[in-house]
Amino acid sequence: MARSSEHAPHNGRQVIDDTLGPLADCWGGTAALSIDGQPLSARIPTSPAFVYNRRCLDAAVTHLRGYLPEGIGIHYAIKANPFPPLVRHLAGLVDGFDCASREEMRLATEVATPEQHLSIAGPAKSRAEHRFAIERGIVINAESTGELERIAAEARVLGKPARVALRVNPPFALKGSGMHMGGGARPFGIDSEAIPAILRQRDRLADAGIDLVGLHLFAGSQSLNHEAIASALDAWTELLRDWQAQTGFTPRELIIGPGLGVAYHPGDRPLELDRLAPAFERLDRNLRELGETGGIDVDTRLELGRFLVASAGVYLVRVVDRKVSRGQAFLLCDGGMHHHLALSGNLGAVLRRNWPLVAADRLDAPLDESVDIAGPLCTPLDVLGAKQPLPALGPGDWLAVLQSGAYGASASPTGFLSRDAAIEYLV
Ligand SMILES: Cc1ncc(COP(=O)(O)O)c(C=O)c1O
Incomplete structure (x- = not known):
């Protein structure tokens, strides 16, 4: 302890x-x-x-799983440490990978098993990255409406639908986080207020080659404040409910970055996962209800980097x-x-x-x-x-x-x- x-x-x-x-x-x-x-x-x-210590990688994943309901999987964000032997080791422990470039997607496709999910996030993705992802069925987290158009253009050229999640720029930031990546004006994600209009157009998007599989929710990273993390998870659930009521959209795939931090400096206390466990359980319960209302199972994964490595x-x-x-x-x-x-x-x-x-x-x-x-x-x-x-x-x-x-x-x-x-x- x-x-x-x-x-x-x-x-x-x-x-x-x-x-x-x-x-x-x-x-x-x-x-x-x-x-x-x-x-x-x-x-x-x-x-x-x-x-890098294999036993400690094993222990970090086991520790987190110990507090996560079974229905919530774990994705490793390769950007935290792309050393290939370490990523290969993690492939035996996690349920998927978040990538940030073509090279990370290449590494992920090399080490992942067919059941593992892969996604790519990041603003200003290149054509080559879109193509690589579409060809291999990797979920593209779209960061703007312009990116949706560019993805559709590549899908047309390749004659294959693209699997896409909308990355959401939330109306809040993750409090206490070392890096805010949501709330306010951001290069990351589509502003939450613009999301319902896009969800309503999902049939038109499907005709254009975009299979809208779900949503990517990331508000910040490196938070040691369990209350702030819990309230961000609750706020995401509220938004999902609201969008479902407004548009009838239920995500098949949901990736949530919880922003779990680690103790770096004198006075920092390691995050106590037992204090976050109720929020994880609430998230699981709420998403099951959302799925029941929508008539599908919501496949939910937490996306993290530093907390695992x-x-x-x-x-x-x-x-x-x-x-x-x-x-x-x-x-x-x-x-x-x-x-x-x-x-x-x-x-x-x-x-x-x-x-x-x-x-x-x-x-x-x-x-x-x-x-x-x-x-x-x-x-x-x-x-x-x-x-x-x-x-x-x-x-x-x-x-x-x-x-x-x-x-x-x-x-x-x-x-x-x-x-x-x-x-x-x-x-
Ligand atoms: C989209 C996305 N996912 C995951 C991460 C990983 O964050 P962390 O290493 O703090 O878990 C980041 C970090 O910037 C990110 O931008």
């Missing part, structure tokens, strides 16, 4: 427990960060590296140099913002905050130093930690940044300063 509290952790093991809550056991070891009893620093031959990854770097500048101790490391932009505070954060970072081989040592940690790049932006509590460390010591399994390697400017990429491992 989550053990986060107001207290400051006194050693690295406690940082792991506080940050990862129920998934902390996947990263074993009282003295050294380990997988299956083997210290990472002995198991991983190189630094800098991203290490963030805790399963660590970013490993080694200290190259230690120096003291005007009284402040610095650790200078062999990896930095070119591998892990979010860690440096430059991926959407307004203010940089420290991440859970531990001395990988000294988890039991007291955190009695307060150090600044920098990477190898010649820019003050290359920050790994500021006044970070750690044991005294020096050249050759390993640091591990927790919660690095999502939006790390693939969301960073790897070409910046032409340095080597971090190696990724699935262990």
Whole structure:
């Protein structure tokens, strides 16, 4: 269970427990960060590296399923981490994939089983992406009426109907989320007030080659507020009921992004899924009723990325140099913002905050130093930690940044300063 509290952790093991809550056991070891009893620093031959832990991926999916009614499936949003071995591993655990590009669709079609559902979302999709999706029956989440026209044009050329869901820009944002992707004016989705008119035209759309299979509902991501997530799920249900009453449309397929967040910073508490379980049950019940009214089963899936993979990854770097500048101790490391932009505070954060970072081989040592940690790049932006509590460390010591399994390697400017990429491992 989550053990986060107001207290400051006194050693690295406690940082792991506080940050990862129920998934902390996947990263074993009282003295050294380990997988299956083997210290990472002995198991991983190189630094800098991203290490993804299979057992933790399994545990994250099992943990979520434990609180989801059977009728609600899980889709993995590949954008969170597209490392092919990790996506292949997840194919054995989830019910489908959300893609954001042709390359992600290609990977998904390679690893998915025929029963798994695939969809593609994102504004300004290319013709090639529309064609790829239509040819393979991948659901296209349409982000505008202009996109509906472009999809119809491709469907005509290919002589095959396109499977389409309308992505909805809701009249609300997911409160407490790190990234708002709904509410107000957005590049994403079709404004909710314009949805009923499109649903009324579904027969005309079908004639034009668009099989309107359902709706894609995504209001934001990285929320640690269970009440905000629950009220967004309730608000979606209200909209669906309203649209059904107005237009008679019942979605056959419904994809909902719940925006489940993970603890990244001091004071963040891991989301307690037991407190969300009633909202998941309510959602399931309401959608069954919606289906009964419409005379079909609504096939519902939650679409998530970071909640499934963030805790399963660590970013490993080694200290190259230690120096003291005007009284402040610095650790200078062999990896930095070119591998892990979010860690440096430059991926959407307004203010940089420290991440859970531990001395990988000294988890039991007291955190009695307060150090600044920098990477190898010649820019003050290359920050790994500021006044970070750690044991005294020096050249050759390993640091591990927790919660690095999502939006790390693939969301960073790897070409910046032409340095080597971090190696990724699935262990
Ligand atoms: C459409 C869509 N689905 C899913 C996700 C995944 O969000 P998260 O990784 O926070 O679960 C995003 C993130 O931006 C998104 O835009």
